[in-house]
Amino acid sequence: QILPNSSEPLKEVRVEDDRTGLSIETLKRAFADNLFYIQGKFPEIASRNDFYMALAYTVRDRLLRRWLNTAETYTRNASRTVAYMSAEFLMGPQLGNNLINLGIYDQVNQAMKELGLDLEELLEEEEEPGLGNGGLGRLAACYLDSLATLEIPSLGYGIRYEFGIFEQDIKDGWQVEITDKWLSAGNPWELPRPEWSVEVKLGGHTEMRADEHGHFKVYWLPDKIVKGIPYDTPILGYKTNTANTLRLWKAEAVESFDFYAFDSGDYLGAVHQKTVSENISKVLYPNDNSAQGKELRLAQQIFFVSCSLKDMTRIMAGQNVPLEQFADKFVIQLNDTHPSVAIPELMRLLIDEHNMTWDQAWGITKKTFAYTNHTLLPEALERWPISLFGRMLPRHLEIIYEINNRFLDEVRMKFPDDVDRLRRMSLIDESGERYVRMAFLACVGSYSINGVAALHTELLQKDVLHDFYEMYPEKFNNKTNGITPRRFMVLSNPRLCKLLHSKIGDEWVKNLYELRKLEGFVDDPEFRHQWRQMKQEIKQDVVDYIKSTTGINVNVNSMFDIQAKRFHEYKRQHLNVLHIITLYNRIKANPNIEITPRTFLFGGKAAPGYYMAKLIIKLINSVGDIVNRDPDVRDRLKVVFLKDFSVKFAQKIYPAAELSEQISTAGKEASGTGNMKFALNGAITIGTLDGANVEILEEVGAENFFLCGLTTEEVYALKAKGYKPWEYYKKDPELKLAIDRIASGFFSHGDPNLFKPLVDHLLGNDQYMLMADYRSYIDTQDEVSQAYRDIDRWTRMSILNVARMGKFSSDRSIRDYCEDFWKIQPVKIDLKQYVEATA
Numbered sequence: 105q106i107l108p109n110s111s112e113p114l115k116e117v118r119v120e121d122d123r124t125g126l127s128i129e130t131l132k133r134a135f136a137d138n139l140f141y142i143q144g145k146f147p148e149i150a151s152r153n154d155f156y157m158a159l160a161y162t163v164r165d166r167l168l169r170r171w172l173n174t175a176e177t178y179t180r181n182a183s184r185t186v187a188y189m190s191a192e193f194l195m196g197p198q199l200g201n202n203l204i205n206l207g208i209y210d211q212v213n214q215a216m217k218e219l220g221l222d223l224e225e226l227l228e229e230e231e232e233p234g235l236g237n238g239g240l241g242r243l244a245a246c247y248l249d250s251l252a253t254l255e256i257p258s259l260g261y262g263i264r265y266e267f268g269i270f271e272q273d274i275k276d277g278w279q280v281e282i283t284d285k286w287l288s289a290g291n292p293w294e295l296p297r298p299e300w301s302v303e304v305k306l307g308g309h310t311e312m313r314a315d316e317h318g319h320f321k322v323y324w325l326p327d328k329i330v331k332g333i334p335y336d337t338p339i340l341g342y343k344t345n346t347a348n349t350l351r352l353w354k355a356e357a358v359e360s361f362d363f364y365a366f367d368s369g370d371y372l373g374a375v376h377q378k379t380v381s382e383n384i385s386k387v388l389y390p391n392d393n394s395a396q397g398k399e400l401r402l403a404q405q406i407f408f409v410s411c412s413l414k415d416m417t418r419i420m421a422g423q424n425v426p427l428e429q430f431a432d433k434f435v436i437q438l439n440d441t442h443p444s445v446a447i448p449e450l451m452r453l454l455i456d457e458h459n460m461t462w463d464q465a466w467g468i469t470k471k472t473f474a475y476t477n478h479t480l481l482p483e484a485l486e487r488w489p490i491s492l493f494g495r496m497l498p499r500h501l502e503i504i505y506e507i508n509n510r511f512l513d514e515v516r517m518k519f520p521d522d523v524d525r526l527r528r529m530s531l532i533d534e535s536g537e538r539y540v541r542m543a544f545l546a547c548v549g550s551y552s553i554n555g556v557a558a559l560h561t562e563l564l565q566k567d568v569l570h571d572f573y574e575m576y577p578e579k580f581n582n583k584t585n586g587i588t589p590r591r592f593m594v595l596s597n598p599r600l601c602k603l604l605h606s607k608i609g610d611e612w613v614k615n616l617y618e619l620r621k622l623e624g625f626v627d628d629p630e631f632r633h634q635w636r637q638m639k640q641e642i643k644q645d646v647v648d649y650i651k652s653t654t655g656i657n658v659n660v661n662s663m664f665d666i667q668a669k670r671f672h673e674y675k676r677q678h679l680n681v682l683h684i685i686t687l688y689n690r691i692k693a694n695p696n697i698e699i700t701p702r703t704f705l706f707g708g709k710a711a712p713g714y715y716m717a718k719l720i721i722k723l724i725n726s727v728g729d730i731v732n733r734d735p736d737v738r739d740r741l742k743v744v745f746l747k748d749f750s751v752k753f754a755q756k757i758y759p760a761a762e763l764s765e766q767i768s769t770a771g772k773e774a775s776g777t778g779n780m781k782f783a784l785n786g787a788i789t790i791g792t793l794d795g796a797n798v799e800i801l802e803e804v805g806a807e808n809f810f811l812c813g814l815t816t817e818e819v820y821a822l823k824a825k826g827y828k829p830w831e832y833y834k835k836d837p838e839l840k841l842a843i844d845r846i847a848s849g850f851f852s853h854g855d856p857n858l859f860k861p862l863v864d865h866l867l868g869n870d871q872y873m874l875m876a877d878y879r880s881y882i883d884t885q886d887e888v889s890q891a892y893r894d895i896d897r898w899t900r901m902s903i904l905n906v907a908r909m910g911k912f913s914s915d916r917s918i919r920d921y922c923e924d925f926w927k928i929q930p931v932k933i934d935l936k937q938y939v940e941a942t943a
């Protein structure tokens with residue numbers, strides 16, 4: 105249907121097309137063509153980036169047919185769609201993943217070889233879109249992969265930050281932040297769609313006025329309008345024809361506003377206005393698990409949420425679906441409270457702009473939204489000061505007040521004479537300065553509320569959202585997180601995949617429970633041998649990498665003990681450090697002691713304003729400086745901080761891990777997803793009963809997991825009875841020596857002040873209970889060391905960890921969401937043959 109009005113019959117062309125063909129010859133031709141016509145280069149002067157771009161466009165062309173066919177099918181069927189709203193999408197590099205999902209990795213590898221290029225090098229060249237902080241943003245990305253793979257109509261909505269998560273450098277052991285200019289070399293994966301731009305209002309005030317029929321209505325007179333321009337990226341499923349869309353909004357100035365200032369001669373003022381508008385999508389807030397309460401952040405939230413909702417109404421109009429059916433056409437999943445201002449915004453759109461009554465609008469809103477909570481940490485629960493909120497969103501504040509009034513009436517009805525409950529549950533916190541409580545707003549405005557692991561959901565119900573659980577028990581449910589095996593196995597661990605392929609085929613890529621079949625080989629000595637050999641090769645690559653990037657020599661036969669995640673006190677990287685110091689002290693006391701050689705690898709970023717987290721990074725590097733150089737250690741221990749942990753980097757590291765450190769204080773890590781990535785790649789976990797560790801332990805069996813630390817109940821009980829960290833320090837000589845070594849300046853060139861804040865914290869109130877968990881952690885680590893010496897036992901454990909990871913595929917999570925409350929069915933996409941009109 106290229107020429108819909110043509111009277112000529114359209115003739116199908118059976119030959120391969122340069123933009124769709126998958127043969128090596130066609131790929132080579134397309135690549136050369138793109139280098140010439142898009143990059144405008146000939147091979148002799150082309151840079152590696154030119155080659156990367158030429159290949160990326162070659163691959164993108166092959167996505168486009170699937171993408172357009174998908175969009176066309178959804179449009180024609182007016183398919184029910186999930187809108188996944190998230191302030192973060194930590195996508196990672198796109199090229200490799202698209203090659204895997206298209207099923208053309210090997211062909212492209214060969215095509216590049218024949219052209220004298222190295223695919224690995226080209227993959228390295230890609231600047232990843234780091235539009236997220238950590239687990240929450242990466243979860244959104246994994247879910248997009250699974251949604252497309254499961255052929256579920258979906259749209260991801262977020263912000264196209266010009267600067268993603270900062271790049272981390274290490275100078276003198278300290279973290280240094282560098283802006284992430286990920287767009288500077290161009291982004292071949294996105295298509296701007298300026299024709300679908302929308303405007304968003306900010307600030308100003310509201311007025312009650314009569315409309316043309318004499319009905320009184322609220323009018324919002326903003327003092328600022330910003331334009332949102334959508335940039336679309338195709339999200340291809342694994343070996344399906346489905347390619348969904350990630351739609352990210354870029355903020356720009358609205359022309360007319362500039363003109364106003366230009367007309368009045370205020371040239372610089374107009375330019376300034378433009379900058380202010382464009383600032384909205386300038387930079388990702390670099391905090392994980394902590395809310396900053398900054399005005400610009402609220403502007404980002406309303407900006408992308410309002411753009412997205414208007415985009416959804418545009419889509420409905422295009423499909424002739426009346427707005428009354430909003431909740432049938434879309435379910436909006438709120439990825440944490442960051443997009444929860446969508447609730448009053450949808451109310452405003454329906455009432456103020458589409459003339460619905462309150463009850464009608466509220467009926468639709470309540471059936472549209474579903475809310476995922478991702479944290480129990482009080483500092484991460486978003487609240488906006490009323491003054492700030494009202495200044496930026498006066499109309500939304502009025503709507504929230506009205507939602508609150510009606511909601512509190514409901515509470516009164518259900519729990520008469522319980523005044524304290526009203527105070528506790530109000531959407532407005534009135535205990536001091538007044539705040540809007542976004543999590544509560546999300547609970548009231550959604551029909552589903554979920555936690556991200558069984559324990560987390562249980563704690564939400566018992567604790568943080570207990571009142572809401574009593575009010576709306578039917579809304580609560582658990583959806584344990586998952587990860588995509590496409591990126592975190594097929595793409596990142598080809599060696600393991602090859603071995604799996606030889607024994608159990610490839611079914612597991614789409615049905616991770618198939619990994620169970622590995623259990624049949626766990627007693628096969630030949631297989632175990634191959635398993636070890638595979639791990640050894642992967643470790644050797646990482647050894648080489650470390651040597652070339654840091655100059656540090658790592659013993660390939662040492663245990664690779666890895667903690668890679670954001671830096672946060674609750675994640676307790678410093679507990680890991682106490683273990684390192686303890687081993688070091690044992691060696692110093694007895695240089696000939698028998699010790700299982702270990703390489704401790706750390707990776708992760710600290711929020712730039714989080715002093716204590718940065719100090720922990722400095723401590724790791726300082727301990728490494730001493731330990732790595734001490735001749736008594738004789739290379740039995742190595743401590744390496746791998747800077748600038750990212751998705752790209754993570755993909756290199758997980759496959760090499762043997763021990764996965766998941767040691768958060770029980771009750772603090774909502775789920776964790778790194779824990780799943782490590783185990784899927786054959787690492788064995790040392791961990792607390794926290795987040796999804798609980799379920800990993802359940803799946804792999806206690807004999808294949810190293811459990812340590814207090815349980816959540818024990819943590820609560822100990823706090824209640826009065827926790828005294830000092831007493832653990834006094835009682836345990838190894839702990840005391842480890843702390844004393846830090847406090848004395850041993851790791852800081854004799855300066856006792858450097859790490860004093862850390863030591864004071866630990867011996868003072870030790871909020872995250874490192875002192876209480878130290879002994880259990882150290883004893884468990886001693887067991888780990890023992891186990892590692894028994895090669896057969898360790899290999900068995902490793903194989904069984906992989907075999908039993910089926911549950912943690914994000915496909916399983918997405919299926920749960922679909923069946924439980926999204927109520928969305930897969931839609932098959934038929935690939936239309938490429939056709940060409942011939943005269």
Ligand code: GLS
Pocket residue numbers: 238239240241243392393394478479484556585773774775776777795
């Ligand atoms: C987080 C939690 O801290 C993680 O435990 C969780 O796995 C992740 C995805 O659900 O969400 N919440 C958060 O603010 N950042 C996270 O990574």
